[in-house]
Amino acid sequence: MNPDQPTGEHPRPGGEPAAAGPPRSPLARALSYRRLWTLMLGVFVLDQLTKVWIAGRLPLGSYGPDNSITVVRDFFYLVHVGNTGAAWSMFTGKGTLLGLLALATLLAIFLGRHQLGLRQPATQTFFGLLCGGICGNLTDRLLHGHVIDFVDLHFGRYVYPTFNVADAGICLGVFGYIIWSLRQPQVPSEK
Numbered sequence: 001m002n003p004d005q006p007t008g009e010h011p012r013p014g015g016e017p018a019a020a021g022p023p024r025s026p027l028a029r030a031l032s033y034r035r036l037w038t039l040m041l042g043v044f045v046l047d048q049l050t051k052v053w054i055a056g057r058l059p060l061g062s063y064g065p066d067n068s069i070t071v072v073r074d075f076f077y078l079v080h081v082g083n084t085g086a087a088w089s090m091f092t093g094k095g096t097l098l099g100l101l102a103l104a105t106l107l108a109i110f111l112g113r114h115q116l117g118l119r120q121p122a123t124q125t126f127f128g129l130l131c132g133g134i135c136g137n138l139t140d141r142l143l144h145g146h147v148i149d150f151v152d153l154h155f156g157r158y159v160y161p162t163f164n165v166a167d168a169g170i171c172l173g174v175f176g177y178i179i180w181s182l183r184q185p186q187v188p189s190e191k
Contacts, residue, residue, distance in 0.1 A: 032119060033113075033118060033119075033124060035121055035124035035125060035128060036118060036124040036125075036127055036128040036131070037128070038128065039124070039125060039128025039129055039132060040127075040128045040129075040131045040132040040135065041132065042128075042132065043128070043129055043132025043133055043135075043136065043165065043166065043169040044132045044135045044136050044139075044166075046165050047132070047133070047136030047137075047164060047165035047166040047169070048136060048139065050150070050164065050165050051136075051140065051148040051150070051164065051165075054078060054080050054148065054150040055080060055148065057069065057078075057080075058078070058079065058080035058150075059080065060080055060081070060082055061080070061081065061082075062079050062080040062081070063079045063080075063081055063152070063162075064079075065077075067079070068152065074154060075153065075154055075155075076151075076152070076153055076154075077152040077153075077154070078150050078151070078152065079149075079150055079152045079162060080148065080150055081148075081149050081150070081162055082144065082145075082146035082147070082148060082149075083146055083147045083148075083149050083162075084145070084146045084147075085098070086098055095141050095145060095146065098141065099138055099141045099142065102134050102137065102138040102141075103138070105134060106131060106134060106135075109127060109130075109131065122180050123177065123180070125176070126172075126173045126174075126176040126177035126180065127173060127177070128173070129169040129170070129172050129173035129176070130169065130170055130173030130174060130177070131173075132166070132169050133165075133166040133167060133168070133169030133170035133171075133173065134166070134170065135166075136164070136165065136166030136169070137164075137166045137167070137170075140166075147164065147166075148164060149162040149163055149164050149167070150162065150164055151163050151164060151168075
C-alpha cells in the first residue's frame with residue numbers, strides 16, 4: 001500500500017485511488033460510462049438507419065455507374081453490396097467466425113474496461129465509436145448473413161473498398177485510441 005495514500009482508499013487498476021464509502025449501484029456504475037454508451041448507440045443507430053435507407057433505394061448488388069447514386073461524380077457514389085468478409089473483403093465467407101470474433105472483442109473490452117482506462121472521456125469516445133461499429137456490423141451478419149456496404153469512393157484509378165458507417169466508427173475508434181495512447185506520458189514501472 002502507498003504510504004502517501006489516505007487510509008480507507010484502495011488503489012484501482014491503473015493506479016487511481018478508489019473513494020472510500022459504500023459500493024456504487026449498478027446504475028451509477030453504468031452511468032459513469034455514459035459517453036461510451038451514447039456514442040455506441042449513436043453510431044449503431046446511424047449505421048442501421050443508413051443501411052435501411054440504402055436498401056430502400058438500391059437493390060442488393062447495385063454497383064457501378066449505372067447502378068449507383070452519384071453524390072460527387074468520379075469520386076463519391078452510393079452503392080448497395082453485401083460483404084461476407086471483413087475489411088477489404090478479408091475472410092470472405094467466414095461470417096460465423098467474424099461474428100464470434102466481434103462478440104469476443106466486445107466481451108474483452110467489457111472485462112478489460114479498467115485496464116483500458118474507460119473512465120476517461122477520451123477512451124470512452126474511442127471505444128464508443130468502436131463498439132457501435134462492431135454492434136452495427138454484427139447486427140447485419142445476424143439479420144442478413146452479410147454486412148451491407150454502400151459508401152464507394154474513387155481516387156482517380158484507385159477505388160477504395162466500399163464501406164459503411166459502422167466501418168468508419170471502428171476505424172476512427174481504433175486509430176484514435178492508438179494515437180491517444182501513444183501521446184500519453186509513460187509511467188515508470190516500480191521494481
